[in-house]
Amino acid sequence: MSTTTEKSAFAQGCYASAPFLVIGGPFAVLFGLVSIEAGLSVFQTVAMSVVVIAGAAQFTAVQLMTEVAPVWTIIMAGLAVNLRMAMYSASLQPHLGAASFKQRLAIAYLNVDASYALGIIEYEKHPKMLLGEKLAYFFGTMVLMTPVWIVGTYVGAIAGGMLPDNLSIDFAMPILFLALVGTMVKTLAHLGAALTSAVAALLLSGLPVGSGLLIAGFLAMVVGAEIERRRGR
């Protein structure tokens, strides 16, 4: 975090995360509420947000706890929901793999849907970015999102029941990610991959949690790469 370009990359990452802060805040509060209802203490609830730092998996886990599922079922379901992040890790490797071991540990901890998506879009838009700038941008996207997620969880955990039931933010996340996808589709190969992913995920939704998405993602990558190979980028 030394040069001017790195500082501005950090600030840009920070700005880019703004929409996710607006949605992520209430989402974190909601998790806090649900987690308390599932029987976790305030400390355990906040600890889960710090240790796991993955919204969808955390919701899955506490949901299954309210259904009194076996402990290992809960753990496996939560991890299955997070398996997609192996693909994020692979996709970031060409950009961030040369970072130091400590930096890669930090990236791994902060590798969530939003930071991954914002980062990879920026790296593809500016192929000449240096490693230091890429790292600064990535950490910039999470510098506010991480505290908002943790503090929001805490607020929800102590507020318990004070939030109106009909606060419908359940569709806010899908809208943000759809808007991201909309800006990503630039070639026929992108379109082919996106359609394959959506259709396959719907068709495979009956499979155990997370595994349908993994297969859909794999198929869609093959379709995108194959269209690119035949037509050029």
Place this chain on the structure above:
Amino acid sequence: MTYSTFDIWMIIVVMGIGTFLIRFSFLGLIGGRKMPEWVLRHLRYTPVAVLPGLVAPLVAWPESTGGNPDPAHLLAAAATLGVAWWRGNMLWGAAAGASTLIALSQLF
């Protein structure tokens, strides 16, 4: 309350470690080595290959309708995608989607 304190901490810690290892996997093991072109070609499609599949079930079977497909959510999703693609801007897309959903949920 059927879970012991130990059970709950076990869930938190094992999920945390597992999630970290999943996120670290490729970044950690491959490090700075160059991957072959055909692998990179596939990896370039990761975002468009994963995010639509992540969102599609949430759009088709929204939580707030109890999992029943409904026109307001489908049209809001279409507006989001269309405007984001047309303007090349995420915020315009999200604004279009949110206002479509709010307007249509007043109607139905």
